[in-house]
Amino acid sequence: MSLKSERRGIHVDQSDLLCKKGCGYYGNPAWQGFCSKCWREEYHKARQKQIQEDWELAERLQREEEEAFASSQSSQGAQSLTFSKFEEKKTNEKTRKVTTVKKFFSASSRVGSKKAEIQEAKAPSPSINRQTSIETDRVSKEFIEFLKTFHKTGQEIYKQTKLFLEGMHYKRDLSIEEQSECAQDFYHNVAERMQTRGKVPPERVEKIMDQIEKYIMTRLYKYVFCPETTDDEKKDLAIQKRIRALRWVTPQMLCVPVNEDIPEVSDMVVKAITDIIEMDSKRVPRDKLACITKCSKHIFNAIKITKNEPASADDFLPTLIYIVLKGNPPRLQSNIQYITRFCNPSRLMTGEDGYYFTNLCCAVAFIEKLDAQSLNLSQEDFDRYMSGQTSPRKQEAESWSPDACLGVKQMYKNLDLLSQLNERQERIMNEAKKLEKDLIDWTDGIAREVQDIVEKYPLEIKPPNQPLAAIDSENIENDKLPPPLQPQVYAG
């Protein structure tokens, strides 16, 4: 480790080699450019001041936490996990975005999410490059407490970590990849030293590494999360927009094996969405990973309840994609990049957390490349849905908005009903028209038939060609008939 920090000296200018205080002695980058004597003085001063501040802040934190806890106990009911929570988080996100944009104009505006981040004294002392935030302070305290249990090894670790952080202070101008490289080197070196020199058993090493990660990343977060030198923010906005454009995707299209009609399942889905959104509020990579893992567990539960068998990757990935689409977690790309760059690699590569993280990366990659084919839709349908002309969701309004308010639900129902009525009306109209046509056809048909028959068998009335008297002429035995009666006049 010491070797590493010395190597960094190559970046220091010739003039910087002297003690910053101008006492004429040579300075040392490990002492922030001071000579040993001046450094001790500076450090001591800063240290005293810091202890003082730590006390005050810790007390304030305690009070605030108690208050917050008390208020959350009373105000938040059992249904706190509903839609309003998402809304709140999203609004938070929006306001935060504004500050991120502002960041370009003011050098030291804050990025952090916690309201507790008050008065960031911009490095009042050269020795301790830290923002005075309550969270940072709490973490440092915990870290020191934790290391105390390891006696000598703990002391050494603390020294190394401090050195590393100070080194990082001077590396802020380097590219984020180089900074990431430094952090990864540091993780590796510390772990190795512990195992070879300190003879610390592997399980212990892992625990210590977690604490180290927490400590350093809480401090570095604001400089290395979504840094301005990268296009992380642009990517965040792009994926956010993309997800918003894909709002119409239904679970059926993705073949999600989750039936949200079951209340338990929809509860799990809501929890999973909450977890994935929560990821953005954490500072330490490992805590972010923990959010992804928690989200995944809820997804597994949802699948298990629906299918009653353990979920395979074939079930899990589509569901995760669906959750990401539904939740639209803030700063997704930044978070993924940050975890990739600064998480302790042993956790990211082999463990369960790593698996879920990889799946999240897959989900994001899938969403970015998603097209008609991947949803089994025709290109026309896909284009129509993308442009917002129609929504396949209308029929499934019920299943899609379990968290909508009653009025909206009613509206969806009514819309549904109206469209059904409309359809029926049309059907009736069509049938009536058909009937009318049939009737006309029928009359026409009859008329035609009659005509035909009339033409075929014309009704000819032949005029009588014999005088009436001859009517009996053909009678053969005419002569045998008695003579016709003659009218006679009787005188009465």
Next chain:
Amino acid sequence: MAAAGGGGGGGGAAAAGRAYSFKVVLLGEGCVGKTSLVLRYCENKFNDKHITTLQASFLTKKLNIGGKRVNLAIWDTAGQERFHALGPIYYRDSNGAILVYDITDEDSFQKVKNWVKELRKMLGNEICLCIVGNKIDLEKERHVSIQEAESYAESVGAKHYHTSAKQNKGIEELFLDLCKRMIETAQVDERAKGNGSSQPGTARRGVQIIDDEPQAQTSGGGCCSSG
């Protein structure tokens, strides 16, 4: 590459108490029985209502092979065609791959061939490949000939196995064999590197998940003179 789980792990393979950590990806079309295979291996159950595990997509198993401790992490992958392009994200940094096909389904064997091609292209020869013909309990309906499958496996430097998750045949052997091969590869790797000092390079190979850019070997310009 034996990235020891406990954060690096110094010393060569000779160091006692050191455990190997291997990542194995499971590839195969849907319905070939990937899930059944791992569940049979890790839980010894098949289509059982009493399966206790919540999920079968990430499973671990601890083994002891000839005194060497092995932590096996089995990563299931989504087999649907639509997720095919995501493969490289999954199998990055894996030590082994199990490619499963259904012996009654010629198509699934073709898929295996595609994956093999891809894996060799992306990971070279560092990865141990196993091609697995599953469902041998349905021998009567076989559509992929044994000879064809075995000669194909040989031609790509993979090993071929016949298994039945239903009848619990060949599964234990498959995983045991794979672990032995991975240990061998890891040992060769270690020897080539001398000792553990150059491990950071390998240990960090998988850190960058999203970026496609090659890992820059930084700290290159720095020399060791002090300031």
